[in-house]
Amino acid sequence: MTTSESFKALYDTVVKLRSPEGCEWDREQTPHTLKGALIEETYECLEAIDENDPAHIAEELGDLFLVATMIGYMNEQEGRFTVADALKGITEKLIRRHPHVFGDVKVNNTSEILANWAAIKVQEGRKPKDSILDEVSSALPPMDRSFKLQKKAAKVGFDWPDTEGVIAKIKEELDEVQSAISNHAGNELEEELGDLLFSVINLCRFFKVEPSAALCRTNSKFVKRFKHVEKKMKETGQEMKKENLEIMDVYWNEAKTSN
Numbered sequence: 001m002t003t004s005e006s007f008k009a010l011y012d013t014v015v016k017l018r019s020p021e022g023c024e025w026d027r028e029q030t031p032h033t034l035k036g037a038l039i040e041e042t043y044e045c046l047e048a049i050d051e052n053d054p055a056h057i058a059e060e061l062g063d064l065f066l067v068a069t070m071i072g073y074m075n076e077q078e079g080r081f082t083v084a085d086a087l088k089g090i091t092e093k094l095i096r097r098h099p100h101v102f103g104d105v106k107v108n109n110t111s112e113i114l115a116n117w118a119a120i121k122v123q124e125g126r127k128p129k130d131s132i133l134d135e136v137s138s139a140l141p142p143m144d145r146s147f148k149l150q151k152k153a154a155k156v157g158f159d160w161p162d163t164e165g166v167i168a169k170i171k172e173e174l175d176e177v178q179s180a181i182s183n184h185a186g187n188e189l190e191e192e193l194g195d196l197l198f199s200v201i202n203l204c205r206f207f208k209v210e211p212s213a214a215l216c217r218t219n220s221k222f223v224k225r226f227k228h229v230e231k232k233m234k235e236t237g238q239e240m241k242k243e244n245l246e247i248m249d250v251y252w253n254e255a256k257t258s259n
Helices: 003-018 024-028 035-051 054-077 083-096 110-123 142-155 163-182 186-206 211-235 242-258
Strands: none
Touching: 003 024, 003 054, 035 054, 035 211, 054 083, 142 186, 142 211, 163 186, 186 211, 211 242
16 A cells, blocks of 8 residues: 555545544544644654654554544534645645755755745744744643753853853752752742753753653653562562662662663
């Protein structure tokens, strides 16, 4: 089956599911109810990419295609736009914003490519923003939004000159967190922890590490090691409780060395 045939089969399946003869649950969904699924499937796809498992990546990309097609078809049913409109629009945008590929524009490096991209966006008549930070969607998860806000600010020179300044800022924010803890200041502690997280995300940016992807990897590592602890505790007849923390810590370190 060709790519176009495969997409048509997916589209036709979505149409059937949303029809009166289809699935009641699918008919009840709206673009708003699928927002969570769109985010969840995106992160599951990230996890599959980290695992470097082609079959899993293909499966998760399929799930993403499904949710995107479903949301597109819901709008098609309401007469807002069609799935074809969305596909045609992104294709035209890609061609328009890559004149060095589809036109006769010459570029020497990726910086010039990005500059052309930004200039073309302006030519397209997009509504000007009051601030460059307004270009970052407020609907993004907080960690991703922090990362993109920092990247935008850095583009106009508002940035640390090197990583030493970033690391010093992390240490400063950590001291302020410890001070808030000592003062039993609940609201202040929340603010200072936010500042600390923001600074750590900034360090990720300096080293071109996606913070969400990094945290996903750490979450997976934590789950793997914790499951090892559970398995060992069960095998030795030990109960998972605070009083057995030293024993659990031994198994935790065992899991670390086996990774």
